[in-house]
Amino acid sequence: MAASRALAKVVRLGSHSIHRSRILKFNGLQRRGIAACIDPSLGLTDEQKEFQKVAFDFAANEMAPHMAEWDQKEIFPVDAMRKAAQLGFGGIYVNPDVGGSGLSRLDTSIIFEALSTGCVSTTAYISIHNMCAWMIDTFGNNEQREKYCPDLCSMQKLASYCLTEPGSGSDAASLLTSAKLQGDHYILNGSKAFISGGGDTDVYVVMCRTGGKGPKGISCLVVEKETLGLSFGKKEKKIGWNSQPTRAVIFEDCAVPVTNRLGAEGEGFNIAMKGLNGGRINIASCSLGAAHAAVLLARDYLCVRKQFGETLSNSQYLQFKLAEMATKLVASRLMVRQAALSLQEGRPDAVALCSMAKLFVTDECFSICNQALQMHGGYGYLKDYAVQQYLRDIRVHQILEGTNEVMRMIIARSLLAES
Numbered sequence: 020m021a022a023s024r025a026l027a028k029v030v031r032l033g034s035h036s037i038h039r040s041r042i043l044k045f046n047g048l049q050r051r052g053i054a055a056c057i058d059p060s061l062g063l064t065d066e067q068k069e070f071q072k073v074a075f076d077f078a079a080n081e082m083a084p085h086m087a088e089w090d091q092k093e094i095f096p097v098d099a100m101r102k103a104a105q106l107g108f109g110g111i112y113v114n115p116d117v118g119g120s121g122l123s124r125l126d127t128s129i130i131f132e133a134l135s136t137g138c139v140s141t142t143a144y145i146s147i148h149n150m151c152a153w154m155i156d157t158f159g160n161n162e163q164r165e166k167y168c169p170d171l172c173s174m175q176k177l178a179s180y181c182l183t184e185p186g187s188g189s190d191a192a193s194l195l196t197s198a199k200l201q202g203d204h205y206i207l208n209g210s211k212a213f214i215s216g217g218g219d220t221d222v223y224v225v226m227c228r229t230g231g232k233g234p235k236g237i238s239c240l241v242v243e244k245e246t247l248g249l250s251f252g253k254k255e256k257k258i259g260w261n262s263q264p265t266r267a268v269i270f271e272d273c274a275v276p277v278t279n280r281l282g283a284e285g286e287g288f289n290i291a292m293k294g295l296n297g298g299r300i301n302i303a304s305c306s307l308g309a310a311h312a313a314v315l316l317a318r319d320y321l322c323v324r325k326q327f328g329e330t331l332s333n334s335q336y337l338q339f340k341l342a343e344m345a346t347k348l349v350a351s352r353l354m355v356r357q358a359a360l361s362l363q364e365g366r367p368d369a370v371a372l373c374s375m376a377k378l379f380v381t382d383e384c385f386s387i388c389n390q391a392l393q394m395h396g397g398y399g400y401l402k403d404y405a406v407q408q409y410l411r412d413i414r415v416h417q418i419l420e421g422t423n424e425v426m427r428m429i430i431a432r433s434l435l436a437e438s
Contacts, residue, residue, distance in 0.1 A: 074130045078137025086138040089262035101174045110172030113156045117164045118172035124359040128304040135308025139412035144263040146301035151178035151224045154294045158281040177220040181211040189425050192234040198227040207273040217266035218251035226287045234288035239281040248273030259411035298420045299377035303355050306384035306416050309409040310348050313391035344387045351380040371433035378426035381416040
């Protein structure tokens with residue numbers, strides 16, 4: 020019922036939703052209707068199709084026209100994200116009693132895939148923000164949920180996830196940022212690296228060491244931007260994800276109230292990993308959106324570009340390549356949706372399936388975008404053409420939320436544990 024009420028709100032606010040047959044313009048090329056074999060609405064319920072349309076519409080009207088500018092000028096599009104939050108996209112899988120939409124993990128994947136066709140970088144930040152809001156909603160007490168979640172769901176306040184450190188990336192359990200208890204406050208010292216939104220966001224969900232070595236010594240604190248002792252490094256220069264700032268987050272005798280701890284002491288690593296299971300589906304979904312857009316861009320380019328007296332679409336070699344791209348896209352989408360269902364249902368295979376989805380989809384979708392760029396020839400290497408931005412923006416998806424090498428380790432351990 021909660022999901023239905025939230026969905027009704029989303030559909031009502033987005034009643035101007037696009038139809039698949041509508042012609043959209045991408046970089047001077049006309050995108051015709053989506054071929055039935057790669058239609059992302061296949062197999063969805065009527066309700067899911069409705070909010071998918073809302074997300075596609077928002078991507079086409081509010082994101083795609085600005086995608087290149089946000090990238091080139093490194094603009095963090097807060098106003099656009101707040102418009103997305105008005106449609107229910109600021110707390111998609113947060114409970115409705117604190118302002119969330121109360122939708123499922125599958126619903127969330129569908130929305131992020133659609134939004135990413137408009138701007139991968141911005142959607143990826145929205146997905147991280149959603150993960151932070153969910154962590155507070157799921158592991159926080161009622162006072163914490165009521166304090167933070169409504170403003171996060173409306174995106175009046177923005178959140179960042181702080182796990183990675185300069186010396187602990189894949190080996191997250193070795194993190195060194197310390198939180199020493201003094202009276203009713205923790206004194207936080209250390210630094211976090213590669214933090215999306217760092218310096219521009221309001222709430223930091225921080226994993227820190229309150230106990231001994233290893234994962235059981237890690238706790239989770241919510242740190243507000245105005246806290247004394249909190250500062251930020253320089254804005255990093257990146258090859259992609261340029262519509263969201265990335266900075267180091269630095270703690271120097273930063274006093275955080277004990278009341279800002281999520282869960283009990285020592286539960287932080289478990290909270291972090293549960294957040295990342297969903298984050299892996301989210302980021303894979305963002306890769307899907309980029310790949311979907313890239314397939315359409317490549318198809319349309321082949322139909323208008325002439326070489327040797329005929330359009331490239333008449334080349335059997337390129338036809339076969341396009342067919343392979345479409346097949347990889349559909350296979351990737353099915354894998355993500357299966358993993359999302361498993362996580363939503365709390366099945367024992369969820370961790371492995373989320374890892375499989377993240378590994379397979381981010382690799383294959385990057386391959387799709389790379390092939391789409393190749394099909395564009397020299398034009399694909401120009402920033403006038405969107406295909407290069409999709410490629411740049413999803414490259415990092417093979418690294419973050421656990422590198423794809425770590426995904427292989429998780430999958431192998433799951434297999435061997437059952438032998």
